[in-house]
Amino acid sequence: MPEHVATSDRTRLVREPQRAVYDRELIYKILDEGFVCHVGFTADGQTFVIPTMYARVGDALYFHGSAASRMLRGVSTGLNVCITVTLADGLVLARSVFNHSMNYRSAVALGNATIVDEAKEKLDALRAFTEKIMPGRWNDARQPNEKELRATSILRLPLTEISAKVRTGGVEDDAEDYALPVWAGVVPLRLVADAPLRDERCDPALPTPAYAADFRSREG
């Protein structure tokens, strides 16, 4: 049985409720596939949205705070944030412009983010950032020393108030539009990687690791 997340007025979808997902497992799958999130917060009366890297560890989402020093002001009591992860899956070309759409999966987490002070938890979060994208990289690379750990700002958001919105499938046209001689269909989208570019100072004798050579996407 999928665990359904309790909805609140803030996470319940008003628009297009048929696209709503409140199944925790499905929401986590979206969070685990993406690696760039958009963090929204308000400072001095202005809303900011900043992209940063993140990883889920259990029922918490960890994200880099260094990208946004603004968000760290007064964060000891917790900073109200909205974190959104969006995966673009396809362009939906209907016969009418009005019914054009996009296939996508988008997860949203609301709550108070707090700074991670504990070295072990910070290290676990950094490992998760690395390993979710490039499994094996953590052990290959030089791991953070104490000074680097101190210089790294990581924030934690408990995944309590979460939801997702998903559109999949094909074209949906108005009944009378199906007779139009207009090509209709879906153009699938995918994030892929090209061949890795070796750093010029990297010994040519070092083999390219599989996680870099074969990286495509979380789906690929």
Add this chain to the structure above:
Amino acid sequence: MPEHVATSDRTRLVREPQRAVYDRELIYKILDEGFVCHVGFTADGQTFVIPTMYARVGDALYFHGSAASRMLRGVSTGLNVCITVTLADGLVLARSVFNHSMNYRSAVALGNATIVDEAKEKLDALRAFTEKIMPGRWNDARQPNEKELRATSILRLPLTEISAKVRTGGVEDDAEDYALPVWAGVVPLRLVADAPLRDERCDPALPTPAYAADFRSREG
């Protein structure tokens, strides 16, 4: 001469100022390449970040309001928003985990968004949404009728307070780490399209248009 955008306390980059871009032409290039933006706004004391489609027309950014009925409350006086567009260009694998990074281009626009009431302006915005991704689609598909136009919520944000942040190039390691026997380099990322999937109710005699068959990315 590139036109430099005047910085404000709100758009000036505090962290990693060497990655800041205040050249309007470069910022517009980022906005024109992406097609999903993240709109941040605050309602009832909570910040929300919602993905939606958008297009730039001249010095304004138009975006779909239908994705977020919440943001339309009280919007007649303008809704304070932050709109961010992020393009992921590559994963940077340094010899140390601490120096791992990402190549990306991210544009941010701050300001007050207002609802577009005028039919002609709304139509122009919808055309821009379509044509920026699939040039030629607007004339192929059935264009919006009056009823559809009324049912469409479009918001306009003047592009006055804008900035961008860009990381390009290769690995940057600490001097002493270059001696480590660790593979280092960049894995380039790209959004691509797979072969279009024709709608099952689409006449097989209708040729697949070039904008769908050859769609890759704005760069590709």
